[in-house]
Amino acid sequence: MHDRFGVAVIGGGPGGLAAAIEARRNDAGRVLVIERNERPGGILPQCIHNGFGGDIFGQDLPGPLYAQRFIDEAVQNGVEFQSDTMVMGLDSDLTIHAASRRNGYIALKAGAVVLAMGCRERTRAQVRLPGTRPAGVFTAGTVQRLVNIEGYMPGKRFVILGSGDIGMIMARRLTIEGAGVVKVIEILPFLTGLRRNYVQCLRDFDIPLELSTTVNRIIGRERLEAVETVRVDPELKPIPGTEAMIPCDSLLLSVGLIPENELSLRAGVELDPVTGGPKVDERMATNMPGIFAAGNVVTIYDLADEVSKAGYIAGRSAAEYARNGHGGGGDTVDIVPGENVRGVVPHRVNIREGLDTGVVLSFRVSRPIEGKAVIEVMHGDTLAASVRKPFARPAEMLSVHVKLKEINRSDKNITVNVRAADGE
Amino acid sequence: MPEEKREFVCISCPRGCEITTVLDGKSIVSVSGNICKLGVKYVEDEVTDPRRIVTSTVRVRGGVTPLAPVWTEQSIPKGMILRLADGLRKVEMTAPVKCGDVVLENIFGTGINVVASGEVDVK
Ligand SMILES: Cc1cc2nc3c(=O)[nH]c(=O)nc-3n(C[C@H](O)[C@H](O)[C@H](O)COP(=O)(O)OP(=O)(O)OC[C@H]3O[C@@H](n4cnc5c(N)ncnc54)[C@H](O)[C@@H]3O)c2cc1C
Ligand code: SF4
Numbered sequence: 001m002h003d004r005f006g007v008a009v010i011g012g013g014p015g016g017l018a019a020a021i022e023a024r025r026n027d028a029g030r031v032l033v034i035e036r037n038e039r040p041g042g043i044l045p046q047c048i049h050n051g052f053g054g055d056i057f058g059q060d061l062p063g064p065l066y067a068q069r070f071i072d073e074a075v076q077n078g079v080e081f082q083s084d085t086m087v088m089g090l091d092s093d094l095t096i097h098a099a100s101r102r103n104g105y106i107a108l109k110a111g112a113v114v115l116a117m118g119c120r121e122r123t124r125a126q127v128r129l130p131g132t133r134p135a136g137v138f139t140a141g142t143v144q145r146l147v148n149i150e151g152y153m154p155g156k157r158f159v160i161l162g163s164g165d166i167g168m169i170m171a172r173r174l175t176i177e178g179a180g181v182v183k184v185i186e187i188l189p190f191l192t193g194l195r196r197n198y199v200q201c202l203r204d205f206d207i208p209l210e211l212s213t214t215v216n217r218i219i220g221r222e223r224l225e226a227v228e229t230v231r232v233d234p235e236l237k238p239i240p241g242t243e244a245m246i247p248c249d250s251l252l253l254s255v256g257l258i259p260e261n262e263l264s265l266r267a268g269v270e271l272d273p274v275t276g277g278p279k280v281d282e283r284m285a286t287n288m289p290g291i292f293a294a295g296n297v298v299t300i301y302d303l304a305d306e307v308s309k310a311g312y313i314a315g316r317s318a319a320e321y322a323r324n325g326h327g328g329g330g331d332t333v334d335i336v337p338g339e340n341v342r343g344v345v346p347h348r349v350n351i352r353e354g355l356d357t358g359v360v361l362s363f364r365v366s367r368p369i370e371g372k373a374v375i376e377v378m379h380g381d382t383l384a385a386s387v388r389k390p391f392a393r394p395a396e397m398l399s400v401h402v403k404l405k406e407i408n409r410s411d412k413n414i415t416v417n418v419r420a421a422d423g424e
Numbered sequence: 425m426p427e428e429k430r431e432f433v434c435i436s437c438p439r440g441c442e443i444t445t446v447l448d449g450k451s452i453v454s455v456s457g458n459i460c461k462l463g464v465k466y467v468e469d470e471v472t473d474p475r476r477i478v479t480s481t482v483r484v485r486g487g488v489t490p491l492a493p494v495w496t497e498q499s500i501p502k503g504m505i506l507r508l509a510d511g512l513r514k515v516e517m518t519a520p521v522k523c524g525d526v527v528l529e530n531i532f533g534t535g536i537n538v539v540a541s542g543e544v545d546v547k
Contacts, residue, residue, distance in 0.1 A: 038488065045542060048493035049479045054437055062479050064493045064542025068523050148481055151490040176480060176509040195440035199433045200476060204502065303438060390459075396438075 005080075006322040007315070008096055008110035009033045010087045010263065013042020014304045015295020016116030017070040017079075018311025019318065023114070024077040026319035031079050032108070034098055036086040040074075041067035042118055043141070044304065046148045049169050051196075055305035066304060090267040094290050111322030112290045114314050115264055115278065119257040119296040127161075127255050131218030134225070140166045140254035144173070153179055155250030159227050160184040161215050164395075165193035165302075167254030172201035181207050182246055185229055187214040187236055190368050192395050194302065215251065216243060224249055257300045267291060275299040275343040281332060282349045282359040283317035284310060292318045299345050299362070302397050306362075331410035338378070338417035340365050340392075351410055358403045365392045365418050372421040375400050380412030392418050427453060432470055436462040443467055475499035479541065480512050482527055487519030487544035494527045495541045504532055512538065519546045 006029030009016040016033055017040060023031045033040060044052070047063030054060055057069070074081075082100070089097035096108045121139040129137075136155060144166070146152045158174055160167045163186035171181045184202060189212045191198055202209055216230040216238060231242035259277040261269070269278045270287045277298040278286040285292050294314035295307040332348040344363040361377065373392035377385040377400060385402045392398060398418070407414065432443045439459065445467050446453040452471065455464050469475060477499045481491040494512065508531060515527060521544040528538040 039545075045493070048481060048495075048541065050477045050495060051438070060477065062493060062495050062541040065495075065523055068543060148493065149489055149491060151481070151483065176478075176506065178509075178513075194438050195433050196435035196438060199435050199440075204476065204505075 009114040011116035012040030015311040018308040019114040019315035020079040022312040022315030023319040028319035112318035115293040117260040134220035136224030160252040162254030168197040168201040183208040279347040284314035335414045338415040434463045482515040492521040493542040
């Protein structure tokens with residue numbers, strides 16, 4: 001075992017970079033980012049479209065440029081990097097086991113660790129698409145990598161399954177690169193990505209979107225030849241007689257992201273089955289002392305800006321832990337999803353005397369509310385906060401800011417509900 | 425000229441406000457549904473001269489990756505998007521590429537440049 005670091009960050013995406021910068025600014029001593037790719041930046045170097053940085057820089061930047069600003073800032077702040085290095089294990093005493101082509105196996109010890117491994121895509125196996133297994137069925141991120149980084153166009157005529165941001169952005173990207181996109185189909189009765197992406201990626205290029213429709217069958221031997229689509233009822237069951245055949249050579253699956261937590265699990269970090277990420281408190285601390293988490297490893301955020309902000313919090317808390325061997329502690333209050341709410345982050349808050357800066361609760365609704373919506377934060381039976389929004393859609397993460405001072409009893413849970421604002 | 429109602433979704437920020445406007449020919453009579461001023465600007469542009477930022481890639485010789493990401497620093501008229509994409513497929517840069525390196529100057533006489541939005545190191 002050689003070097004000892006104040007804070008070690010696993011993953012060099014926007015979450016990890018922000019955590020490392022903030023850890024340095026908070027006197028964590030030596031701060032290291034370990035990244036399995038050649039360069040830090042996470043998923044952003046392949047997200048060449050704009051739409052990043054509105055919150056943090058007040059500017060609309062492409063992904064690689066957004067990442068570069070953080071990389072430059074990290075370097076200026078004295079963050080050290082170990083790229084091309086894969087972390088294989090993390091022990092509860094904060095020893096990191098990693099391997100790289102250059103150095104082989106290495107073990108590192110850190111005063112605190114930030115998990116920032118991001119997420120991975122759901123694959124065909126996870127959506128159980130029936131049919132043969134020809135070439136030409138890809139996840140959207142794979143095609144994004146091929147087209148934007150490797151310079152290779154894997155098909156001529158695409159059908160895209162899933163109306164999330166990645167699917168829509170790839171529809172535009174493929175069109176700009178001269179490939180045909182026949183249509184985007186979505187099993188749910190509503191768009192699952194941001195509407196600005198619907199406007200700029202589909203409508204601008206006359207790419208049709210078909211809601212309440214899914215892929216029924218994949219057809220082709222060596223290479224995909226067609227997909228059979230089918231409309232679904234409100235229970236998402238196929239409606240017989242609505243089958244349609246679309247000739248195509250490629251099917252892009254954009255069917256969701258899953259936080260990447262094999263490492264966290266092995267380190268003893270408790271996960272939330274709903275978000276798929278670690279259960280954290282308002283400091284982004286997990287249940288394991290000294291292990292913090294930031295970004296898509298915790299929950300799938302809509303925007304890199306939000307990931308960076310969570311990274312700042314995790315970095316600050318990790319620095320505090322590395323300096324004092326603790327942070328927070330004491331009584332916590334659990335935060336639980338209530339009516340029409342999925343996966344609230346953080347999962348608990350520490351009750352601390354005099355802390356009145358408040359905490360931001362982030363979550364998604366399960367069902368869209370197209371009219372005015374009310375978010376109610378209940379502490380036991382008491383209304384702790386109530387915030388109105390013009391609408392609430394599963395595609396868009398909602399956030400409310402709650403004051404901690406008013407929440408000083410640990411025997412009662414905090415519950416978040418979202419319902420339609422009636423009587424208006 | 426009869427007044428006409430048109431619906432827009434503002435793309436200036438991720439909120440995506442649904443904006444309803446009443447138009448009299450090309451002049452705007454009223455705008456509603458926007459949360460901030462950017463929404464009004466967006467609708468004005470969308471009615472008279474719709475523009476978009478364009479992002480794409482160009483080939484790079486001698487780099488660790490074969491492509492560099494590029495973007496138009498300002499938005500260009502919507503009608504030029506595919507023509508620009510075609511033009512960019514013919515461009516080749518040489519590594520190293522730094523953010524802000526100019527790829528194409530004054531495209532279609534708009535005064536707008538295409539610049540690199542990421543870095544490519546030398547192989
Ligand atoms: C296609 C697409 C389009 C998007 N569009 C937008 C947009 O327009 N605007 C916007 O704001 N956001 C957008 N996002 C969201 C944004 O990109 C993500 O929220 C953000 O990148 C998440 O950052 P992260 O740091 O959590 O994870 P990542 O960026 O995924 O970074 C995680 C890093 O950890 C590394 N890693 C993982 N495991 C290990 C290990 N064991 N050892 C070493 N390293 C490891 C990975 O290699 C990776 O570099 C988009 C996302 C995608 C996928
Ligand atoms: S009107 Fe303002 S708040 Fe609404 S989408 Fe446009 S920029 Fe965003």
